[in-house]
Amino acid sequence: MAKRLLASFVPEHYDLLIDINRKAKTIKGTTTIVGKAKETEIAVNQKFLQVSQVLVDGQPVPFELNQARETIEIKLAKQGPVTLTIDYQAPLTDTMMGIYPSYYDVAGERKQLVGTQFETTFARQAFPCVDEPAAKATFSLAIKFDEHPGETIIANMPEDHVTNGVHYFQETVKMSTYLVAFAFGEMQKKLTTTKSGVQVGVFATKAHQAKELDFALDIAKRAIEFYEDFYQTKYPLPHSWQLALPDFSAGAMENWGLVTYREAYLLLDPDNTALDTKRVVATVITHELAHQWFGDLVTMNWWDDLWLNESFANMMEYLSVDALQPDWHIWELFQTSEAPMALQRDATDGVQSVHVDVEDPREIDAIFDGAIVYAKGSRLLVMVRSLIGDDALRAGLKNYFAAHQYGNAKGDDLWQALGEASGMNIGAIMKAWLNQPGYPVVEAKVVDGYLTLHQKQFFIGDGQDQNRLWPIPLNANFKAPKLMEKADLDLGDYQSLRQAAGKPLRLNDGNNSHLIVKYAPELLDDILDHLNELDHITQLQLLQDLRLLAEAHQISYADLVGLLGKFKASQSAIVNDALYRIASKLRDFIVPNTPSETNLKQYFATLSADQTKRLGWKKQINDDFDAELMRPTILSAALYAEDSAAIAAAHALFKQHSAAKLPADVRALVLQNEVVNFGSGELFDQLLTDYQQTSDPSYKQDLCFALTKTKDTTLIGKLIDRFEDAKTIKPQDLRAWYRGLLANPAGQQAAWDWIRDEWDWLDATVGGDMEFATFITVTSAIFHTPARLAEFKAFFEPKVNTPGLTREIQMDVKVVETKVALVQAEAQAVNEAVTRMISK
Ligand code: BES
Numbered sequence: 001m002a003k004r005l006l007a008s009f010v011p012e013h014y015d016l017l018i019d020i021n022r023k024a025k026t027i028k029g030t031t032t033i034v035g036k037a038k039e040t041e042i043a044v045n046q047k048f049l050q051v052s053q054v055l056v057d058g059q060p061v062p063f064e065l066n067q068a069r070e071t072i073e074i075k076l077a078k079q080g081p082v083t084l085t086i087d088y089q090a091p092l093t094d095t096m097m098g099i100y101p102s103y104y105d106v107a108g109e110r111k112q113l114v115g116t117q118f119e120t121t122f123a124r125q126a127f128p129c130v131d132e133p134a135a136k137a138t139f140s141l142a143i144k145f146d147e148h149p150g151e152t153i154i155a156n157m158p159e160d161h162v163t164n165g166v167h168y169f170q171e172t173v174k175m176s177t178y179l180v181a182f183a184f185g186e187m188q189k190k191l192t193t194t195k196s197g198v199q200v201g202v203f204a205t206k207a208h209q210a211k212e213l214d215f216a217l218d219i220a221k222r223a224i225e226f227y228e229d230f231y232q233t234k235y236p237l238p239h240s241w242q243l244a245l246p247d248f249s250a251g252a253m254e255n256w257g258l259v260t261y262r263e264a265y266l267l268l269d270p271d272n273t274a275l276d277t278k279r280v281v282a283t284v285i286t287h288e289l290a291h292q293w294f295g296d297l298v299t300m301n302w303w304d305d306l307w308l309n310e311s312f313a314n315m316m317e318y319l320s321v322d323a324l325q326p327d328w329h330i331w332e333l334f335q336t337s338e339a340p341m342a343l344q345r346d347a348t349d350g351v352q353s354v355h356v357d358v359e360d361p362r363e364i365d366a367i368f369d370g371a372i373v374y375a376k377g378s379r380l381l382v383m384v385r386s387l388i389g390d391d392a393l394r395a396g397l398k399n400y401f402a403a404h405q406y407g408n409a410k411g412d413d414l415w416q417a418l419g420e421a422s423g424m425n426i427g428a429i430m431k432a433w434l435n436q437p438g439y440p441v442v443e444a445k446v447v448d449g450y451l452t453l454h455q456k457q458f459f460i461g462d463g464q465d466q467n468r469l470w471p472i473p474l475n476a477n478f479k480a481p482k483l484m485e486k487a488d489l490d491l492g493d494y495q496s497l498r499q500a501a502g503k504p505l506r507l508n509d510g511n512n513s514h515l516i517v518k519y520a521p522e523l524l525d526d527i528l529d530h531l532n533e534l535d536h537i538t539q540l541q542l543l544q545d546l547r548l549l550a551e552a553h554q555i556s557y558a559d560l561v562g563l564l565g566k567f568k569a570s571q572s573a574i575v576n577d578a579l580y581r582i583a584s585k586l587r588d589f590i591v592p593n594t595p596s597e598t599n600l601k602q603y604f605a606t607l608s609a610d611q612t613k614r615l616g617w618k619k620q621i622n623d624d625f626d627a628e629l630m631r632p633t634i635l636s637a638a639l640y641a642e643d644s645a646a647i648a649a650a651h652a653l654f655k656q657h658s659a660a661k662l663p664a665d666v667r668a669l670v671l672q673n674e675v676v677n678f679g680s681g682e683l684f685d686q687l688l689t690d691y692q693q694t695s696d697p698s699y700k701q702d703l704c705f706a707l708t709k710t711k712d713t714t715l716i717g718k719l720i721d722r723f724e725d726a727k728t729i730k731p732q733d734l735r736a737w738y739r740g741l742l743a744n745p746a747g748q749q750a751a752w753d754w755i756r757d758e759w760d761w762l763d764a765t766v767g768g769d770m771e772f773a774t775f776i777t778v779t780s781a782i783f784h785t786p787a788r789l790a791e792f793k794a795f796f797e798p799k800v801n802t803p804g805l806t807r808e809i810q811m812d813v814k815v816v817e818t819k820v821a822l823v824q825a826e827a828q829a830v831n832e833a834v835t836r837m838i839s840k
């Protein structure tokens with residue numbers, strides 16, 4: 001393990017004076033660090049800083065910049081208390097890391113809002129510091145900038161005073177460098193106060209309507225009140241600001257007291273936003289606010305325990321929204337987003353475990369794998385919660401915060417607190433889940449009259465079985481032990497168990513354990529015979545597990561085709577989500593513009609026609625929650641099926657409204673229908689201009705969705721031409737455009753050529769960013785033919801040693817290989833099954 005800087009120098013307080021000039025694009029600063037030297041050779045982090053002078057206790061000393069270690073190295077005369085004063089300069093760049101400007105237009109005028117992004121290791125680009133999460137210290141910020149009237153500046157703490165144009169902020173509590181933040185420019189805001197007296201605010205540029213801030217303000221206030229109660233620990237700062245930044249690389253960032261967001265994840269038009277979008281925005285806000293305690297007040301000791309921050313916040317976002325807004329059924333969203341994401345990625349050999357050893361800064365960014373650290377990690381914590389219950393969870397957390405506040409913790413500290421509160425050795429159970437990659441498939445069979453269970457690791461594609469075992473919370477509805485710890489388990493005489501339970505065998509009831517179940521045919525038939533008695537989560541789980549088994553060649557994909565019809569009348573949004581996820585996968589087995597596609601479209605029609613009639617394009621007075629949520633799922637299927645009534649109805653709706661004012665839940669699909677079936681160059685230009693000009697983030701997303709669906713190659717070329725024009729498509733949004741075109745058979749070649757030709761540009765533009773690797777992920781999620789596989793390997797394999805991309809490339813090659821093999825093995829059977837279903 002590389003030595004940490006904190007081992008030789010412990011900072012206690014920072015005085016930061018930073019002078020930012022937007023016009024000259026420069027940062028000038030003086031950082032004073034009071035701390036203790038434990039050795040005489042010490043170092044502090046810096047990156048891209050030009051250091052002009054280092055003083056030790058007021059005296060200039062020689063120093064060395066080590067660019068590889070990203071440090072300034074200093075020799076001291078003695079150990080003990082020391083004050084370092086460092087003068088430096090740096091360029092202000094558009095990298096969305098460190099201190100950076102965001103760009104936006106108001107009334108045709110280009111403006112800037114400067115903000116910060118310091119996680120993971122970018123504080124060192126703004127000021128010299130020991131940039132390690134365990135190096136907690138207090139900070140006094142003083143910021144100067146080329147200020148003009150009407151501008152404001154905000155930071156982690158309230159402003160204290162302004163002298164000679166320098167804004168001085170109150171000293172912070174002890175915190176990690178990656179959570180320091182400030183922002184300045186022209187902003188609008190809305191404020192409120194929690195019951196306990198915390199000031200809550202939402203800030204945005206003036207390009208937005210004031211009402212777009214209301215939703216976030218309400219959720220943020222109630223979330224803080226909820227957490228103060230749930231954690232039984234007060235919010236420790238005077239204010240909690242939420243700020244939407246026009247340029248933002250991640251989704252949102254939990255800076256203590258000044259949380260920053262992508263505009264799409266904070267602002268929404270309360271009068272026209274889909275329920276689905278509201279739910280997502282609410283979970284982003286509650287995620288970041290969960291971190292204000294879990295992450296900010298108590299921080300992981302090192303990045304290997306990143307899961308401690310992120311998995312936890314990812315569970316809490318659902319737990320809290322469920323408390324704030326029970327009518328949103330937010331745990332259902334967990335089942336349709338986190339669960340499938342985790343189960344898919346975690347089934348590929350070579351995947352990382354939730355807990356990973358990590359040292360190199362570029363590798364630190366690469367461990368933020370949404371499917372693992374977030375989705376799988378939160379699933380594991382849901383499993384813990386269901387094992388110990390909320391009372392023990394709350395009691396344990398209270399003790400955990402009390403023991404580690406303003407300090408750091410490791411995974412074991414959490415297990416200890418939860419173990420004491422619950423009386424269970426929870427750490428022993430969780431280690432197997434956190435430290436091992438992958439998850440088990442539990443096979444249930446009746447052998448000689450006995451019901452037997454067997455666990456083994458589940459792989460999609462080739463996998464090296466290492467005989468891994470997991471302590472599995474079974475959640476069986478038959479008489480069975482709580483935990484299955486060995487490879488095999490005999491539950492006893494099947495007939496008597498079946499009789500005693502009075503219903504078919506179900507394992508992992510509630511879908512809270514991270515595993516899938518493979519029922520032997522007779523057990524599965526028993527379940528399917530009682531389909532209507534199963535709750536929606538169970539139905540979703542059944543479809544989800546079968547889909548994964550089919551992707552792993554353990555059952556035939558063709559069998560799923562017959563099964564979908566049994567679910568097609570379901571009025572549950574999540575069951576339909578699972579159903580159409582499988583149906584969409586069937587597109588991999590056909591060739592566009594051939595009879596196989598015509599047949600599949602017709603199959604989509606048989607699945608969706610009745611529901612399309614039932615739901616229509618407009619909200620209905622008798623709409624329930626599920627009807628509203630599933631309408632887009634069904635209509636999307638209807639458009640694929642080329643349902644002529646649906647196409648005409650969408651067109652009529654388009655004619656009635658201006659594009660932006662279309663009902664938000666179906667807007668993306670209405671626009672898609674227009675672009676694909678009624679499109680013209682004129683319409684296209686108009687929508688692209690709308691994209692550039694609108695400040696409504698969800699309308700922007702809908703436009704991207706629709707425009708990338710065009711089949712017109714001239715227009716596709718026009719789009720590609722805008723990919724590198726940040727005034728049209730911001731780098732933060734480029735991946736969605738690329739993905740959209742790549743998924744469009746008419747646009748795939750152009751998009752694929754673009755990324756290969758422009759890889760160096762992409763690397764230079766978003767290369768330092770942790771989202772960079774996901775350009776590869778989305779490509780592998782789409783490719784499924786031998787030709788594309790060969791091209792994919794030819795292009796990416798030579799890049800396999802690029803830091804931060806290694807695992808992604810290795811895994812994604814396997815992902816495409818596995819799909820190609822599946823399609824080759826099953827295309828004929830699948831197409832035959834589809835033909836059978838439509839001729840019935
Ligand atoms: N701490 C992260 C943001 C982050 C991630 C910063 C990686 C630097 C590197 C933040 O709390 C987060 O998890 N954001 C998510 C959104 C969230 C709602 C799941 C994100 O950015 O994707």
Ligand code: ZN
Pocket residue numbers: 254287288291309310313
């Ligand atoms: Zn987070």
